[in-house]
Amino acid sequence: xxxxxxxxxxxxxxxxxxxxxxxxxxxxxxxxxxxxxxxxxxxxxxxxxxxxxxxxxxxxxxxxxxxxxxxxxxxxxxxxxxxxxxxxxxxxxxxxxxxxxxxxxxxxxxxxxxxxxxxxxxxxxxxxxxxxxxxxxxxxxxxxxxxxxxxxxxxxxxxxxxxxxxxxxxxxxxxxxxxxxxxxxxxxxxxxxxxxxxxxxxxxxxxxxxxx
Amino acid sequence: xxxxxxxxxxxxxxxxxxxxxxxxxxxxxxxxxxxxxxxxxxxxxxxxxxxxxxxxxxxxxxxxxxxxxxxxxxxxxxxxxxxxxxxxxxxxxxxxxxxxxxxxxxxxxxxxxxxxxxxxxxxxxxxxxxxxxxxxxxxxxxxxxxxxxxxxxxxxxxxxxxxxxxxxxxxxxxxxxxxxxxxxxxxxxxxxxxxxxxxxxxxxxxxxxxxx
DNA sequence: ACAGACGCTGAACGTGCGTATAGCCTCTTA
DNA sequence: TAAGAGGCTATACGCACGTTCAGCGTCTGT
Numbered sequence: 268x269x270x271x272x273x274x275x276x277x278x279x280x281x282x283x284x285x286x287x288x289x290x291x292x293x294x295x296x297x298x299x300x301x302x303x304x305x306x307x308x309x310x311x312x313x314x315x316x317x318x319x320x321x322x323x324x325x326x327x328x329x330x331x332x333x334x335x336x337x338x339x340x341x342x343x344x345x346x347x348x349x350x351x352x353x354x355x356x357x358x359x360x361x362x363x364x365x366x367x368x369x370x371x372x373x374x375x376x377x378x379x380x381x382x383x384x385x386x387x388x389x390x391x392x393x394x395x396x397x398x399x400x401x402x403x404x405x406x407x408x409x410x411x412x413x414x415x416x417x418x419x420x421x422x423x424x425x426x427x428x429x430x431x432x433x434x435x436x437x438x439x440x441x442x443x444x445x446x447x448x449x450x451x452x453x454x455x456x457x458x459x460x461x462x463x464x465x466x467x468x469x470x471x472x473x474x475x476x477x478x479x
Numbered sequence: 480x481x482x483x484x485x486x487x488x489x490x491x492x493x494x495x496x497x498x499x500x501x502x503x504x505x506x507x508x509x510x511x512x513x514x515x516x517x518x519x520x521x522x523x524x525x526x527x528x529x530x531x532x533x534x535x536x537x538x539x540x541x542x543x544x545x546x547x548x549x550x551x552x553x554x555x556x557x558x559x560x561x562x563x564x565x566x567x568x569x570x571x572x573x574x575x576x577x578x579x580x581x582x583x584x585x586x587x588x589x590x591x592x593x594x595x596x597x598x599x600x601x602x603x604x605x606x607x608x609x610x611x612x613x614x615x616x617x618x619x620x621x622x623x624x625x626x627x628x629x630x631x632x633x634x635x636x637x638x639x640x641x642x643x644x645x646x647x648x649x650x651x652x653x654x655x656x657x658x659x660x661x662x663x664x665x666x667x668x669x670x671x672x673x674x675x676x677x678x679x680x681x682x683x684x685x686x687x688x689x690x691x
Numbered sequence: 692a693c694a695g696a697c698g699c700t701g702a703a704c705g706t707g708c709g710t711a712t713a714g715c716c717t718c719t720t721a
Numbered sequence: 722t723a724a725g726a727g728g729c730t731a732t733a734c735g736c737a738c739g740t741t742c743a744g745c746g747t748c749t750g751t
Contacts, residue, residue: 279699297509302738383594384595389651390651414683418668420657425676432647443635460634461637467680470626472679524730533710
């Protein structure tokens with residue numbers, strides 16, 4: 268019964284969890300061995316299973332820790348919702364991540380793993396964020412900050428997916444445009460162009476447009 | 480010296496490669512064993528290494544096969560470039576994938592893995608597609624089909640990344656909107672809304688907009 | 692001071708992996 | 722028909738993995 272000590276994260280147990288989080292994010296669960304995690308945390312392999320029961324238990328603990336970190340973005344997003352509804356800037360998941368996590372944090376990469384491995388935790392996270400995006404867009408539509416969507420479900424998915432794509436393809440985007448998009452400078456440059464497309468559009472309407 | 484027989488893909492070697500492609504796409508290279516690939520192909524494990532030298536050799540062969548399949552999309556995109564420049568519909572990577580690969584093809588999932596693992600092949604593919612997107616947008620800008628971008632490099636990355644996101648988050652999007660976006664029906668519904676945003680925009684311009 | 696618990700280590704165990712090897716069966720070629 | 726090559730299998734080997742276990746030091750409560 269140690270329900271008090273797990274908040275104070277200065278212990279070896281926390282070191283193991285942090286090392287595992289970083290290694291899992293970098294290389295994936297299967298490609299990381301318990302011995303590597305132990306070495307990175309400066310402890311023996313036996314201590315890992317002593318604290319977490321098994322490698323799978325460690326994975327669950329890391330998942331829970333990351334999920335808590337990501338859910339803390341919800342509260343922040345709740346108050347961002349009001350400012351976003353003014354419509355004067357683009358409040359995105361990527362911007363939230365940049366503001367919430369310091370440079371070099373393994374959490375964006377861990378988020379990427381969650382989505383790309385079809386992890387149930389990732390699916391649940393996507394579902395919550397999708398519902399949030401949908402509600403946000405509905406609210407903004409009522410206020411008149413965004414146009415009425417032809418297909419609200421798809422548009423909410425489109426917006427969310429575009430934000431997440433910046434996290435998922437961070438490295439490739441950085442190589443393409445020369446700036447890491449998950450840095451303050453990078454996200455600013457990204458947001459400027461995205462806002463332009465989202466407000467003014469990009470394609471010129473063709474003269475032969477079908478009314479349908 | 481068997482440089483003739485490797486085109487005719489009815490052999491056990493091709494079966495092994497196809498089984499490996501499917502399993503690699505579904506679960507990742509490391510999570511799949513040579514014994515599983517052999518069982519899926521209906522051969523013995525020894526035959527895998529006999530034909531491909533090692534598991535890494537098999538991986539390279541599968542990579543080359545997939546790269547060839549994806550590069551074949553280039554030619555198709557070359558002739559799509561002309562139709563896309565008319566501006567009457569949204570020619571995207573996702574639409575190309577839907578048209579090029581039958582339902583249940585492992586190639587979209589394999590593409591997802593390529594990007595997930597920071598594979599050099601994935602980085603190269605992204606680079607080529609980015610250059611293509613950039614050129615396409617430049618051409619369309621000259622013709623007047625799209626507005627002049629404030630930041631052309633970022634806008635090209637934004638467009639490409641949005642398309643790829645549909646591939647990367649296919650399952651999550653399917654769960655959210657109720658339709659697999661990589662089916663003809665799904666991509667049609669997706670394209671309609673995306674085209675609407677790309678042409679008319681989504682956000683209403685706020686009265687207090689900073690010029691700067 | 693003593694006893695129990697806890698954090699932690701180092702060595703060991705069993706398993707499943709990728710790979711090597713020896714040999715079988717079936718074609719082809721002369 | 723004899724001989725050789727190549728597709729293919731069965732078995733086994735060595736290794737690295739996750740996990741177990743006996744035991745060490747230290748800290749805490751009585």
